């Protein structure tokens with residue numbers, strides 16, 4: 001979606017109108033039109049492609065990608081978990097296999113995130129764009145007609161979103177979307193010693209918080225400098241032939257100090273920005289990226305300095321913020337609101353990108369991470385208390401444990417965050433996935449340690465399960481695997497807090513001991529499930545129960 005010059009022209013008054021309409025929105029009398037935001041995918045029928053009737057042929061007879069393409073069949077291979085168990089390494093392998101098409105992004109988050117799922121299968125399919133070298137390219141383009149981005153429709157395709165297995169919705173959505181012969185799926189789930197996995201996640205969260213703090217500090221430090229530089233560009237004046245995006249990017253490149261640019265959080269912003277630039281068009285992503293800057297208060301800082309120097313320019317700046325973020329973001333001065341209104345605003349958790357003064361931000365604004373003692377012990381304690389209240393449920397039965405976990409671990413409706421123990425309870429998650437319609441025979445299990453030490457045997461079996469020919473990969477060392485991950489998914493390590501070998505600090509001994517004990521019943525159930533549950537892949541894990 002391109003913002004026209006007309007749209008991006010200065011109109012300071014409208015900013016303040018918006019404050020009024022925002023107040024109305026808060027009081028339930030919204031006239032701001034926010035709900036009418038254009039969603040390019042809203043009318044796409046989620047299962048239209050999948051439902052296309054095709055002759056029944058046993059997929060096992062058509063194992064390779066190109067054969068599947070010719071037979072107009074598709075198989076989606078989903079590495080569905082678990083987080084911190086080596087899913088990126090596996091993704092690097094699969095994406096190098098000649099008969100597997102891997103998604104553009106490592107983690108697609110289509111089935112766990114409501115906002116993505118709502119956009120339909122067309123949006124998901126766009127992760128596998130059609131290339132001229134694809135078999136039957138011409139025929140497929142013709143068939144696809146005037147689609148903006150023709151996508152690979154047949155063959156074996158794969159993605160890796162480790163959140164899926166922990167999500168309450170992903171498995172049932174996958175089953176409903178793909179469970180048919182000509183458009184089927186396979187799930188791959190990796191497991192790792194549960195305490196190690198939980199600690200690895202904790203450490204990644206810690207890195208993320210550090211990244212955020214670094215961003216925050218840099219904003220504090222450089223706000224004035226950035227502002228001075230912006231002044232030269234006079235961002236709100238868009239009459240010099242450059243589009244809003246070009247101007248913004250140019251200003252960022254010119255104004256933002258090196259030290260700032262190397263920050264992970266900033267890299268994320270930059271990544272979205274340059275992708276949009278390459279495409280030559282702005283989009284929801286661009287607006288979201290800008291909103292993330294808004295969140296970090298840069299806009300407000302700049303605005304304050306601006307105001308001090310030249311109030312008329314400050315109005316223009318407000319207008320810029322307003323325009324770039326359309327009706328989703330309201331540039332407001334917190335002083336314009338009463339204390340009660342501010343309280344209500346804080347409850348919206350900046351869903352609408354309101355720009356607050358720093359002093360008005362609630363404690364949940366910036367992510368927090370409890371100490372390991374608190375994070376792990378509180379979690380264990382609250383589970384135990386909850387378990388006592390469910391006295392009829394027994395931890396030695398898989399069905400009952402699944403119910404216990406369901407009752408005692410509330411998966412947030414939106415995303416799953418910092419549930420270190422929950423995500424190591426593999427048995428309960430697998431069972432829930434099976435209960436929601438995924439046949440165990442479609443799930444392939446991999447033990448992370450075994451995979452790390454000797455991948456080739458596991459990969460051979462996996463290839464067969466996926467229905468592609470066996471293949472000898474050229475990665476022989478962990479360094480090679482690491483390089484391949486960065487080669488295939490170049491911004492992943494830079495922007496997400498993920499590291500190839502991230503566990504640097506030791507887990508405090510007492511917490512390790514308690515956690516390992518806590519995990520035992522779940523591990524015993526997993527052991528039973530692996531041996532007799534009908535799932536494919538490894539039949540036992542490498543760690544102590």
Ligand SMILES: Nc1ncnc2c1ncn2[C@@H]1O[C@H](COP(=O)(O)OS(=O)(=O)O)[C@@H](OP(=O)(O)O)[C@H]1O
Nearest residue numbers: 083084085086087088089162200452500501502503
């Ligand atoms: N080949 C191979 N096999 C198994 N495991 C491996 C492999 N290579 C890396 N690793 C370890 O995987 C951990 C990161 O896992 P993920 O890539 O799944 O993390 S994430 O869910 O995408 O965040 C990460 O764990 P930590 O070191 O604890 O961070 C890596 O050490």
